[in-house]
Amino acid sequence: MEFTDEEVADLYDRYAHVLFHRCRSILRNEEDAWDAVQETFARVIKNAETFRRQSSPLTWMYRISTNYSLNQLRNRTSRAATRRDKRADIVGPETTESGDTFLGDHERILELLEDADEQTRACVVHTYFDECTREETAKLVGLSVPTVRKRLNAFLLRARRQLGVAVAFLAAVLPWIRA
Amino acid sequence: MTDSRISKLELDRFATGELSEEEAADVRARLDDKAREHLVALEEARAKVPALDIVALRARAARLPDDQGEHAAPPQQVATPPALRPSSLAPPSEEPAVANRPWWVVPATLLAMAAAVMLTVLGIRTIDGDPGPDTLYRTGDALTLHQAANGLLQPEPYRTGSPLLPGDVLGFRVNATDRLGVVLLSVDGSGRVSVFYPASGNAPLPLSGEGFVPIGGTVRLDATAGREVFVARFDTDVSESIEEVERTFSAGGYDALIRWAEETSGADAVEITRANP
Numbered sequence: 001m002e003f004t005d006e007e008v009a010d011l012y013d014r015y016a017h018v019l020f021h022r023c024r025s026i027l028r029n030e031e032d033a034w035d036a037v038q039e040t041f042a043r044v045i046k047n048a049e050t051f052r053r054q055s056s057p058l059t060w061m062y063r064i065s066t067n068y069s070l071n072q073l074r075n076r077t078s079r080a081a082t083r084r085d086k087r088a089d090i091v092g093p094e095t096t097e098s099g100d101t102f103l104g105d106h107e108r109i110l111e112l113l114e115d116a117d118e119q120t121r122a123c124v125v126h127t128y129f130d131e132c133t134r135e136e137t138a139k140l141v142g143l144s145v146p147t148v149r150k151r152l153n154a155f156l157l158r159a160r161r162q163l164g165v166a167v168a169f170l171a172a173v174l175p176w177i178r179a
Numbered sequence: 180m181t182d183s184r185i186s187k188l189e190l191d192r193f194a195t196g197e198l199s200e201e202e203a204a205d206v207r208a209r210l211d212d213k214a215r216e217h218l219v220a221l222e223e224a225r226a227k228v229p230a231l232d233i234v235a236l237r238a239r240a241a242r243l244p245d246d247q248g249e250h251a252a253p254p255q256q257v258a259t260p261p262a263l264r265p266s267s268l269a270p271p272s273e274e275p276a277v278a279n280r281p282w283w284v285v286p287a288t289l290l291a292m293a294a295a296v297m298l299t300v301l302g303i304r305t306i307d308g309d310p311g312p313d314t315l316y317r318t319g320d321a322l323t324l325h326q327a328a329n330g331l332l333q334p335e336p337y338r339t340g341s342p343l344l345p346g347d348v349l350g351f352r353v354n355a356t357d358r359l360g361v362v363l364l365s366v367d368g369s370g371r372v373s374v375f376y377p378a379s380g381n382a383p384l385p386l387s388g389e390g391f392v393p394i395g396g397t398v399r400l401d402a403t404a405g406r407e408v409f410v411a412r413f414d415t416d417v418s419e420s421i422e423e424v425e426r427t428f429s430a431g432g433y434d435a436l437i438r439w440a441e442e443t444s445g446a447d448a449v450e451i452t453r454a455n456p
Binding site for chain 1: 189206225
């Protein structure tokens, strides 16, 4: 059964600001965050029957918005790399863009997620950005707790080989990943 | 490890009224400064959210493909698995398993020499456009599937998107770090277990090097439709790998097989969906 306009308005009033705040923390951009919120609600409308069956609608929305946000990030990184390449062709490799900044750990970790599969990315986002417990992460991603641990440890192993700073940061704030 | 932290998910559910009275009371009792800051930030975010444009939102929903969002639902109940057919692997003393396989495994060297002609003749289909964020498929952390695209000798990683069709060509890479050998099997839409690597014998295919390495050759899909799960089993012989896969699949189907592979350090699984046009 489709949602009426009043039902959509109620859901929007209840959940939109929460989703917006979360997507903004991942995407670091209000315009992109708003787009992710719109996409999430569009899917709520598209999949009304499924949504109505959820014991936690917000958990369902978390899952949708995570996937969408991570894909937006991937597209954004891809476009940025293309722009850097093209600019280097014009001005030469020794010139840096005025907007270039030293990447913080947030961006580094998101870059490391580029090569990870969807579920590993979701595990890292829920653990690192949402500060979810392993049990919550497992429920969000649809995996068992041991599998979440396995995925996170595999990600840390890759990160250790590519970027020791990010790993040190992760290890400092999330010591229980290793448990 | 006991942890009294409140996750952002729990705080968000608290803020949106999803928690029961008991759960909400528990959260209130555990609120610390950081949690209170998060709740304040949520209210500040409320002021930044634009007014609802229901017309635009419904229009956006109407443009979504029919399968978008469904796969964000919680995992489905495991269906009763179809009866397993006997494995296609012949005992080591008999003909090589490749002779009994329904798929055509092409040695990498022959494929490299005839790639352009083959791709043209076979009409390999490419998947166009960006895959959607709701995925039917997984790429594991030890096994990846790669789909050969038209005119490209470098296959693209297979991530998400529409089902694979008969004639599509797949290659495989496995994580060889700290591993000596691999057995690559699959359970297809008819419940049949097939072994792709090694080509013969009971010993796993030897691995060398670090990181993801191709395991040589490609497979061209036949007309079998439905779910299919590819399993990479490391450092285990072929007969034991088959037994594990058959036992797990018969007990709980494709989902059980994937869960087993996820929880087993020496295994990984990737699922695809195959359709007939």
